[in-house]
């Protein structure tokens with residue numbers, strides 16, 4: 001995988017060809033809910049082509065819990081945690097499988113769980129030491145005031161990069177970013193330290209509100225239908241063409257209205 005600028009160019013090419021985006025936090029929450037019948041279940045058999053652990057050795061262990069932190073999906077076992085990140089091409093199947101070899105396959109008495117083409121990592125550290133749960137927009141421990149504090153510590157940050165910063169808004173991805181900036185009428189290239197306090201608060205509030213809307217709409221299969229800015233041509237407020245560009249440090253696709261989204265600089 002290339003680094004720095006090259007990485008984002010490569011990322012955008014991949015996203016372009018795949019015509020989709022990486023899963024965002026709400027999609028991982030949906031996965032966590034979908035696999036809940038396996039919580040407390042014993043792994044009868046496990047396999048997979050992951051190189052980070054001997055999958056077959058997982059047999060006999062009991063799933064303690066499933067957790068998520070933003071885009072990280074966490075399988076909690078008695079002695080360690082398996083972290084799944086779907087990156088660009090990862091996917092999963094519950095109680096069914098594909099022809100492709102699974103990166104990780106779990107067989108339980110009540111069903112099967114399969115992960116494909118994802119990144120797998122073993123975490124031995126206590127999760128509370130590793131993860132700031134107050135930074136996950138969909139976590140009950142989310143702390144808006146702390147998010148504002150973190151933003152103020154990085155005054156040179158652009159609004160589009162702030163939303164994509166997983167240490168501030170864990171779980172926010174490109175769709176949520178575009179929709180939140182449109183809702184809050186903030187130009188993606190605005191400097192966060194130039195946002196009036198009320199606007200900054202609105203940005204933080206809408207990042208959470210939209211994430212919950214995303215979750216609900218995704219469950220109803222109506223997410224795309226509700227997009228107002230992401231991938232759209234015309235601003236529904238002003239009926240002028242949206243501008244688009246790979247903006248900010250993250251170089252991810254931005255769709256924004258030059259009239260109603262104010263540039264704070």
Ligand SMILES: [Zn+2]
Nearest residue numbers: 235238257260
């Ligand atoms: Zn507009």
